[in-house]
Amino acid sequence: MSSDRLLSIGMFIFTTDGLSYQELERRMSWNWAAAPRFGARDALQFTGPGEDKITLNGVLVPEVAGKYSDIARLREMADSGQVQDVTLGEGDVLGQFVIVAVDHREQNIIMGGRARRYDFAVDLLRYQP
Template structure:
């Protein structure tokens, strides 16, 4: 039985695939600045920025049927250039998110140069609650 921690499009995060250890969400707001002579800048609130999410985790490629190609699947999904639905393991629909970066670090090598361990970081940005924003 597969226990999914999170699903982004066709990518399933679980112990058997991509196991993330941190999920960080960043919220920010924009304040436009206008220079003033002899005074501090005047600030005007222009709105909320799209939330960003960062997933950090580790893949042990020799565990069960995990393999070395999990990050490759994420890259293929990112190359589609389309926002993907993000759903938590409890069924919480989190809206559509776009992949902006993926970083993979390999270590603990076996014969033929295959990595036993892959650390990864993924950066996502919120697109919207629907595809028709």
């Protein structure tokens, strides 16, 4: 693996000298069913794994690193509805995920309506066939 790789979503690669993210947040949950009991706390039964969600937050500054088209590429991947392998830069596979949201905010607008800075977030949800 290349040392500048941070993470890949399918064929889209976040790198230190291209589009990069500053924060990776992962939230995993597990499901428990509750059965009420008279005079006592509910009885709990484990029913299996719940959601596994990853959120990547970052900043795109095309004049420094990354391209204007990077956010559009992520949206196109989400539009395709395809399941993507998510892999950390050192090769650890996190699993198969789908892109469920891509947010961005444009700042420092220059002539022509281009932004110098894009704050972005990408939400991924673990796929279970």
